[in-house]
Amino acid sequence: MKEYDVIIIGGGPAGLASAISAKDEGKDILLIEREVRLGGILKQCIHDGFGLLRFNEKLSGPEYAEKYIDIFNEKKIKALTLTFVTEIVKEENGFTVSVVNRDGVTNLHTKTVILATGCRERTARQIFIHGTRPSGIFTAGTAQAFVNIYGQKPTKKCIILGSGDIGLIMARRLTLEGAEVKGVYEAKPTPSGLTRNVHQCLNDYNIPLHLSHTVTRVFGNSRLTAVEVSRVDENMAPIKGTEQIIECDALILSVGLIPENELAETLGAKLNERTKGPVCDNLYMTSVDGLFSCGNALHVNDLVDYVSENAAEAGKAAANYIKSERKLLEFSVGENLLYIVPQSIELESDLSAVTVYFRSSGDFNGKKFTIKVNGDTVFEKKYAFLRPPEMEKLVIDMNKFNLNMNSRIEFSII
């Protein structure tokens, strides 16, 4: 059986970045991608705005991916494409990864695995859309694949439910392709996507955004003919009597992303309730020794730049992984924080520059992100605005905190 130091599952931005950094550590690595080509979901994100943080320029998704694919190829990193991982089994000294592809069934052995499997979209059924089951109900990502990869028009007249970024971007994209987007409906009282996308994708195209509204029913036996939208109350429950029927041929959903964590789960990795991804330490190692996670498989990032960044760290950590007793100090999540990643730190690791990503649990102005160790404030940073859709990142020197296994370290927004 072929033996690797690192096997990376997923050839999107996270997989590519982690593969490159693992390779830089001089290790034997393999990347496995289920699609024909590398690049992941970036392949269909032909809008710009990628790479602002990382390359200081506005790139389209394919351009951003291409930058990494070029390096990946230059470094002659081995990749298996059109290859699907059917099973990962944890063993004494690593993992056996079973894959299928056109050549058959193969078992591969590796010391470490990086899960860079990205995320999937929540479906109409998961948000309890009721009524009939016609054609014309798409997740925004599927609609995007149809338009940008297949060159096919999924709708002539639609509404979009959910103001997540892909939904906003698809509102603009479909408009540019001649479809009528009758409105974007969002159950929450505030938009779910980035503010810049609300401006650039909706306002600039006069597409109305209806907050505190949801779709309560779909109609049509063959093709979708109409949807019913209703206003919702503060608990997001539809208010009787506010129903409105909108004629359209498609309902496009941008109602959230969920990390693809099935492989992590089958390996027994502990998941975080909030991120829906595995819990991890500052080295991006999950609760399973030797199993790493990064990018949107770990938690859904707003920007691909962050994905590449944490994936590169995960790649480096996986390449340098040596099995040893873990000394993990868990973080406490305090007030006003939706979540923080990582959820713990490895005390034996280099703590001079620990990257933390966090989201606030609500909209706040002028509050401070605060770290307390044993009740004493050791770090704070003031933010003019904090909003749940906008992820924040900090690099913190934790050596200064003099942490040990008995420390209590708490993060909050006050």
Place this chain on the structure above:
Amino acid sequence: MNIKKIQKRLNSSFDGKVTASYRDNSIVLEGELSSWDDIVKACYTAAKRYSKTHVVNDIKFTGAEIPKMRVPDFSDKSLEGSFWDVLIIGGGISGASIARELSKWELDVLLADKEPDLALQASGRNDGEIHPGVDLSKGSLKHRYVLLGNKMYESVCKELSVPFERRGQYVGFTQRWTFPFVVLYALKKKYIDDVTDTKIISRKNLIAAEGKINPNFKFALFNSSAACVCPYGITIAYAENAVSNGVKVSLGTAVTGMVVEDENIVSVSTNRGTIYPKLVINAAGVFSEDVAKMAGDRFFSIHPRKGTDSILDKKAGVLLNSIAAIKETALKRSHTKGGGVLHTVHGNLLIGPDALETYKKEDTATEPSSISKVFAKQKRTVPALTERDIITYFAGVRAPTFEEDFIIEAGRKTKNIIHCAGIQSPGLTCAPAIALDIEAKALEMLKKDGLVINENKSFNPIRKAIPALKEMAPKEREELIKKNPDYGVIVCRCEEISKGEILDALSSPISVPTVDGVKKRVRPGMGRCQGGFCMPLVIQIIADYLNIPMDEVKKSYDNSSVLFGDIKEKSKELL
């Protein structure tokens, strides 16, 4: 009950608005009511459970317009002028199993269904339980056929290569005082009603078998013969085997009328031409009353009853290995066991169904209230169930008579028809046994008509299934991929379905080259992402296979194309 008594009872509830009369050995109710529930109530008032004297509902419903039967939008002449020994109307489990049994004989058999695929109504919209019959008593056709059908399932599924699992059924009781009654009930079931596998099991043994079941269950009624099958899978399998043995299946074919002369069906009109069958088998589900009416043989009525089921992610499959339900009031007679939780052959959990009377025979739209009610109840069967694990839900409309029993008999007036009507739960369980009886009846009737019927010497009872590579041992899988590398290209990540399997579905005996047709046969899109990732790929594979543009690929029905064509069409026009 005599008609005067019925009338008296009706009068007390409906104030003279409904009149009852005997006509041709049926109880005909007439009048006008604005509430459908009242109509159902009136008919129940007049009906006797399991009776062969049926209630015919001629009460005019003034509350709303009853939707007309949906028929295909297209028509052609592909069946015009054709002659058949047997026409089976309806491609559900009844029609498909009858077609297969008739294919043992040298007969020209046509199975027609108005839908674009088999099992698109009740047969594909139920929980797939093969019932033990523990809720049925001697004297009904349901009881007779459930015991026979249940026993036949292993061999049928083996012949047809359909996954089948005997997982057993637990009905849990939370109140200890009911114990003596349930013991008596179990004894009656076992020794009088011949449901021989009926057992009472203790709480301890129940918990040992199903660790996640409601710990407040004091004891349970257990039937080891209860089993699970994929209900549309078995229907398609039956029909495929029938086709392989010479039956013609014509989908998208709606029966719209009949010419009856001298109590004989002479011709049957469809959207694909007029056909001339010697014998008609009415397996039309919720429309079986309509078909009977066309044949001049309407002696029963169907009252549509809708049920909704939820399907949970395979992650939740660990919560229950079998079939389980809760019984809170001691053995009250009801139309179903009140829904339950079932571990499907694909590893998901299925929750439901409920039972709601409706005047809409094809109303398969789902309602949030159905899901929440069913969940609230079944959380008392398996407390760890959560709505968050729901990946999809569906509704189906059952086709009961007011007598709540099947109608398996030749026409009462019209001579060349056999009714297989009033089929509801446990119709799936009963189908293999019913099909044998209808086969015998059909042969008898055709022979009486002077037809000489020979055995179909080339009949092969074995259906080869499309390989399910995910279920295979690595070596076996490897060998198949070596033969056909498309088996190594995974298209549906959630269910691990390969391109090879999808192509197999497209070239299967009853190819339905739509997104749903492929999904029903090999499962891409059945998983947690519900086709988000694989739908474009599946559409592309279908388009390539048929050599048509992607925008001509349909989800299911005729007007259900998924796409509207090339995005650059407009700019092309400008060039």
